[in-house]
Amino acid sequence: GSLLEKYGTYEMNGIAFSDHDEIWWLETIGGHHWIARRVPDDAYVVMPNQLGIDTFDLKDAFTTQENHLCSDDLKEFIVKNHLCLNLDDSFNARYAFGSHDDSDHVYNTPRDWFIRRYLNPHTYKWDGENADFTPFSDDIPWTMVPERKITVEDVKYALSTHFQNTPYDPYITRGDLSNKGALRPVGINRNDFLSVLQVRQGQEPIEWFTFGSNVFNTLVPLYIHIDTVPEYYSNTTAEVSTDNFYWANRLIGAMADACDKQSAIHIERYQRVVQSHSHHIIHTYDELIEKETDETRKTELRHEANQKAADMLKKETSKTLHLVLDELSFTMKNKFARSDA
Known part of the structure; x- marks a missing residue:
């Protein structure tokens, strides 16, 4: 964080810091501003190529810093640029700093959706007309508690997926093929x-x-x-x-x-x-x-x-x-x- 405040960065990005006790996810907002949030011990995070931290407790970040950290002037930066888009007193960092482009719904949110669908198949409705979340949802929670413990093999499978058993699978050969290969898979050729x-x-x-x-x-x-x-x-x-x-x-x-x-x-x-x-x-x-x-x-x-x-x-x-x-x-x-x- 101090390096970002001193030198800045020309792009938005994210990086995880971890040891035996904690995992923190830091996002570079751009310029000299950054935020970081502690991942709950019983939860996991899926991060495609976009900023993902949603709810962010500014009070914690500027007091006890138990679960939130940020650049020293973030409050002033938010106020000056009218970046708090919540209708209540809370602050959603994804609203303020994240992207919601049409291209995200092809390139990013579908990958998030499919991995959550794999790790939490029964927690939400992921498919059909009344789905809680779809490949095009911008509001998939930043963290989720999995339905069981996650193994190394689960991580490998998640990062190798290509929308298996959905209409978006580039390898599908039966049924409606109109959406075949329409979305960017996790396990891509490059x-x-x-x-x-x-x-x-x-x-x-x-x-x-x-x-x-x-x-x-x-x-x-x-x-x-x-x-x-x-x-x-x-x-x-x-x-x-x-x-x-x-x-x-x-x-x-x-x-x-x-x-x-x-x-x-x-x-x-x-x-x-x-x-x-x-x-x-x-x-x-x-x-x-x-x-x-x-x-x-x-x-x-x-x-x-x-x-x-x-x-x-x-x-x-x-x-x-x-x-x-x-x-x-x-x-x-x-x-x-x-x-x-």
Whole structure:
């Protein structure tokens, strides 16, 4: 916040700060102004490419600062520019600083709607004529309490979604196709990197990551208190090569997209196998690291765990690449058999 007040910023943006005890979400309003709100311990936040903090307690921000923080002159900035658009004494930061463009209803709010629909399927009515929220709603709450605990796999699924089982799915082949691909999915083709930071109480933090289009890739865990990362992750060059995770995933995504029906089962198995093996590696090395007292040996164990994950991932990724290439080969337009004559 002090950096923003001193140097400013030319655009609006958001960033999360987290540790074992708290998560705060900070939004840059632009210029030298900013706001931040503490995420409730039992809640989650979905943030597409727009500002999302809704209700904001200015009194708390300028007194105890338990759940709200902001730039020192925010009150004067709001008053001077007539930015409080509430009809009562409350202040909705989304009204004041957020965007409500027509393009948001194609690019941003649909992604928010679909992820909430996945994590809170019974809390609200998400579909139909009398839906509480639709892909075009500007008033979806900033935080929600999920209907169950959220796993790393849930986060991966949410960030890989493409409006499955809705009329907006770009892969839909049956029924009314008039809205097919009309809205921007979460798992878009130009995804190149996804990171999920798992801050764990009393255990080593884990960064799960992956490359390529999220619909077709899989997360792999990485112990982060290390000096180097396995070569399979780090040896990416501008030249396409199946010897690194980045290009292998890019190839799988491009080919699986072209024959999505035939490849779907291979992608599902790829993701499940890597996830299950990854958890086994984490459970094994968590125990070893926890028992070890020597810091040098702890670092060695982290490197060992990361390399085991990389070796497993390379094997499963190569296998999936082979299977998807095989499926795509059978869809080539120049295929021919004697019986076709």
